[in-house]
Amino acid sequence: MPPVALLLPGAGAQYPAMAYGLYRYEPAFTTAMDAVLGLLGRTGERLYRLWSSGARLRTVAEVHPLLFAVCHALSETVRDRGLRPGAVLGQSVGELVAAVQAGVLSLADAVRLVSVQADALAGAPAGGALAVAAAPPAVTPLLRGGAAVAAANGLGQTVVSGSEFGLAATRRALEGAGLTWMRVQVPAGLHGPLMAEACRDTLPAFREAGYTLPHTPLLSGCxxxxxxxxxAVDPEFWALQPSRPVLLDAAVGQLATVGPLLCAEVGPGHGLAVQARRHGHRAVSLLDGCVGAPHEERDRLRQALDCLVLGDTAQQRPDDAPGATVAWLRPPGGGSA
Incomplete structure (x- = not known):
């Protein structure tokens, strides 16, 4: 059985009641969710009510801790199936989950830090993000009003963050240049200068944590x-990440240096699995980013885990097949993975 690379997404992948269909039905998932929510105390109780009710998550203080909990619980579910993580790759808040899975941080420290960080970021100046269908060199000259490149996702995919004023001015410049853009569902101007002061405020909390060299290859979007x-054991590296751009394409590109891996996106989306496919890896998404009935989430998870356990590409289906749930995502060019 080949080792699995755990791909851990950040804000933007969330959806209401994400993975709630697994709760109480998947024991390892349930235990891990309860552990994180318990460590969050009263905040965990409030987040559980939001999660179980299907309410929309509107702030960083809601999105980040709950997304952390879901990604950690899915990672523990993968481990419970006897799958050995051969690498972990985190993006945005997924980086703190990766730190736990790689042994850099204890779960208790990571939960405390994600809570401190989320509260600080929720108090940062208001803002948002745009996804632009162009590479950073084409986008950078069109940035206006303090907007900045927040992520370089490869193949002409750039995310820009900033204040609403800056994003509005940047949108006009993008449209004038004939570039396509869309709004990203993140509740703040993450990975840009708007977050800098809030990140610096969290440094004391990050310096109180204990850090250990990773026991599993750790890859970082930052x-x-x-x-x-x-x-990897520098508190400043972890504390300042939300104010720094995500170099996702470069990070995914380095997965190949670890060795042969099956990639599993252990979060509510499928964006990292798609990125892994573009770099020639076999990749599966545990939830596939699809909102559905609880039993559909369970079906998708179990099918994905079966694929990982068996290392079986015979269950492949085309990525764009109508009604497709979990599929091995094929490398570029349409060849078999």
Missing amino acids: AGGRPEPER
Whole structure:
């Protein structure tokens, strides 16, 4: 059985009641969710009510802790099936989940930090993000009003964050240049200068945590790959991530240096699995980013886990097949994975 690379997404992948269909039905998932929500105390109780009711998550203080909990619980579900993580790759808040899965942070420290960080970011200046169908060199000259490149996702995909004023001015410049854009469902101007002061305010909390060198290869969207050992245990590296751009394409590109891996997106979306496919990896998404009935989430999860356990590409279906749930995503060019 080949090792699995756990791909851990950030804000933008969430949807109401994400993965709630697994709760009480998947024991490992339930236990891990309860552990995180319990560590969050009263905040965990409030988040559980939002999660179970299907309410829309509107703020960073809601999105980040709950997304952290779901991604951690899905990671523990993968481990419960006897699958060995051969690498972990995190993006945005998924980086803190990756830190736990790689052994850099204890779960208790990571939950405390994600809570501190989320509260600080929720108090940052209001803003948002745009996804632009162009590479950063084409987008950068069109940025206006303090907007900045927040993520470089490869193949002409750039995310821009900033204040509403800056985004409005940038949209006009993008349209004038004939570039296509869409709004990203994130509740703040993450991974840009709007977050800098709030991130600095969290440094004392990050310095109180205990850090250990990773026992599993750790790849970081912030670092654009594997951070140096001293950086992986540097509180500043973790604290300032929400104010720094995500170099996702570069990070996914370095997965191949770890060795042969099956990739599993252990979160509510499928964007990281798609990125892995573009780099030639076999990749599966545990929830496939689809909102559905609770039993459909369970079916998707179990099918994905079966694929991972068996390493079986015979269950492949085309990515764009109507009604497709979980599928091995094929490398570019349509060849078999």
